[in-house]
Amino acid sequence: MIKRAMVAMITLCTALLVTLPVHANDLDRFAGLSGDLKIAGGTAHIPVVKEAAKRIMTLNPNIRITIAGGGSGAGIKQVGEGLIDIGNSGRRPSSKEIGTYGLALHKWAIDGVAVVVNPANAVTALTKDQLGRIFSGEITNWKELGGNDRGINLYTRDESSGTRSVFWKKALNKGDIALSANFVVSNGAMKTAVANDPSAIGYMSAGFVDQRLTPVVLDGVTPDAASIRNGSYKVARGLFSNTRGEASGLSRQFIDFLLSDQGQAIVKEKGFIPVK
Amino acid sequence: MSALVCCLLVLLILGFMIVTGLPLFGQSQAMDLLTGAWSPRNNLYGIAPMILGTLWISLLSVTISFPMSLGCAAYISVLGGHKKATVMKGCVQMMTGIPTIIYGFVGVFLLVPLIRETAGRGSGMCILSASLVLAVLIAPTMILFFIQSFDRVPRSWLDAVDALGGSRVQKLVYVVLPACVKGIVTGTVLSFGRALGDTLVALMIAGNAVQTPNSLLDSARTLTSHIALVSAADFESMEFKSIFLCGAVLYLITAVVILGARLIEKRGNHE
Numbered sequence: 001m002i003k004r005a006m007v008a009m010i011t012l013c014t015a016l017l018v019t020l021p022v023h024a025n026d027l028d029r030f031a032g033l034s035g036d037l038k039i040a041g042g043t044a045h046i047p048v049v050k051e052a053a054k055r056i057m058t059l060n061p062n063i064r065i066t067i068a069g070g071g072s073g074a075g076i077k078q079v080g081e082g083l084i085d086i087g088n089s090g091r092r093p094s095s096k097e098i099g100t101y102g103l104a105l106h107k108w109a110i111d112g113v114a115v116v117v118n119p120a121n122a123v124t125a126l127t128k129d130q131l132g133r134i135f136s137g138e139i140t141n142w143k144e145l146g147g148n149d150r151g152i153n154l155y156t157r158d159e160s161s162g163t164r165s166v167f168w169k170k171a172l173n174k175g176d177i178a179l180s181a182n183f184v185v186s187n188g189a190m191k192t193a194v195a196n197d198p199s200a201i202g203y204m205s206a207g208f209v210d211q212r213l214t215p216v217v218l219d220g221v222t223p224d225a226a227s228i229r230n231g232s233y234k235v236a237r238g239l240f241s242n243t244r245g246e247a248s249g250l251s252r253q254f255i256d257f258l259l260s261d262q263g264q265a266i267v268k269e270k271g272f273i274p275v276k
Numbered sequence: 277m278s279a280l281v282c283c284l285l286v287l288l289i290l291g292f293m294i295v296t297g298l299p300l301f302g303q304s305q306a307m308d309l310l311t312g313a314w315s316p317r318n319n320l321y322g323i324a325p326m327i328l329g330t331l332w333i334s335l336l337s338v339t340i341s342f343p344m345s346l347g348c349a350a351y352i353s354v355l356g357g358h359k360k361a362t363v364m365k366g367c368v369q370m371m372t373g374i375p376t377i378i379y380g381f382v383g384v385f386l387l388v389p390l391i392r393e394t395a396g397r398g399s400g401m402c403i404l405s406a407s408l409v410l411a412v413l414i415a416p417t418m419i420l421f422f423i424q425s426f427d428r429v430p431r432s433w434l435d436a437v438d439a440l441g442g443s444r445v446q447k448l449v450y451v452v453l454p455a456c457v458k459g460i461v462t463g464t465v466l467s468f469g470r471a472l473g474d475t476l477v478a479l480m481i482a483g484n485a486v487q488t489p490n491s492l493l494d495s496a497r498t499l500t501s502h503i504a505l506v507s508a509a510d511f512e513s514m515e516f517k518s519i520f521l522c523g524a525v526l527y528l529i530t531a532v533v534i535l536g537a538r539l540i541e542k543r544g545n546h547e
């Protein structure tokens with residue numbers, strides 16, 4: 001009995017010794033570091049950043065990483081004002097923002113902005129023209145698009161959202177969004193809203209799409225990893241982590257970790273396109 | 277004297293809010309900002325839809341909450357047996373401690389789908405849903421205030437009803453309620469103030485559309501949600517500056533409401 005336990009222990013230890021260095025490689029950079037790292041902004045980034053933070057904090061109890069949402073605008077503003085260490089944005093900060101705050105940009109993933117509907121909806125493909133007419137409030141019933149006789153409920157995001165700004169520029173060609181559209185405050189809230197409402201249409205980070213939602217085929221292209229990577233799905237953007245001035249200390253290590261093999265593996269695992 | 281100081285202080289803060297919001301008026305017609313539509317793309321920063329949304333939601337929630345709260349308070353103070361009343365009062369007191377976000381959450385997952393399916397149109401995120409949840413949220417404020425005022429009715433009056441052989445209902449209708457009109461009005465007005473100031477429920481449930489609401493099933497945005505949604509915008513933008521005006525308007529409405537409530541209360545004490 002004891003012998004068997006010993007054997008099991010030794011096997012386990014050997015297994016750990018063999019596998020640990022391989023996984024810990026990219027995390028080694030945090031060895032001996034301590035302190036707080038405050039991250040906020042884009043809500044599309046959260047799954048990846050959270051997973052990275054979890055791995056870092058498990059190995060280094062002296063490092064505390066806090067993650068908040070708020071939207072890309074909030075992320076850029078807060079990091080610019082020095083309230084947080086890393087401000088995430090789901091769009092490239094404008095040249096004015098970069099100039100005002102002296103931001104350094106770090107792009108670590110590519111993400112599509114997918115148009116989503118409820119799985120109960122029979123309409124699963126649209127043209128950009130139809131999409132524009134839906135969001136401007138010209139088409140108000142799914143019947144007109146070959147769906148059920150139900151009113152269309154629009155869901156959009158607030159001005160601070162990078163997802164909104166990318167969607168508005170690249171999918172709506174800067175067209176109007178009807179005043180009757182409901183506003184939700186994050187990619188997560190968008191998912192909940194559309195997943196619960198059979199007549200909903202909204203847009204969100206392609207990395208957030210799961211089986212509770214149907215991504216709409218836009219102009220014949222499905223927003224998936226392949227089409228976003230090869231550029232055939234046009235409504236895409238980079239996911240940025242911005243720092244005020246060149247990143248240093250913990251921020252530097254965190255961003256380098258996101259760009260490392262392990263970091264990029266997390267990016268892929270969470271449904272985004274790695275940049276490397 | 278102290279009342280005067282209080283009034284002055286309130287007015288002073290109000291004045292400060294208006295002064296900070298003032299630069300906005302230089303750039304645009306004041307009336308356009310207060311009565312116009314919100315469309316940043318067309319350089320329109322009117323907050324009228326938000327003012328209306330705020331009034332619709334808070335007035336409706338008070339309307340829903342008032343009968344509920346009055347009945348509950350009457351039961352606890354006058355109608356109910358001692359044991360049941362104590363348990364109920366405990367529940368109400370516990371309700372005051374429930375975080376707003378819990379109500380918001382329950383609203384999103386239970387009430388919104390129910391309203392959507394029942395109404396057969398719209399998304400369920402609307403004035404009605406938000407008002408219903410808000411009604412529950414402000415009920416404890418109202419109930420506890422009503423109870424407080426009911427309990428101030430002199431013991432001897434209640435004993436007199438008992439001596440005359442009056443029932444509990446008669447006690448409530450002929451003695452307690454007439455004696456507490458001012459307390460009831462004050463409690464209602466104060467909870468209206470609470471409804472005006474709440475952010476999270478409306479933000480999560482009302483839908484936040486920037487349209488002028490036309491029906492109870494329309495999505496609407498309150499001043500508080502508007503501030504929460506826009507405060508992340510660029511500091512230099514007009515969107516961001518407009519939230520000072522929202523703040524001033526919200527302050528003005530709330531100040532008038534609270535001031536009114538206090539005045540009613542003061543006058544009640546003199547009699």
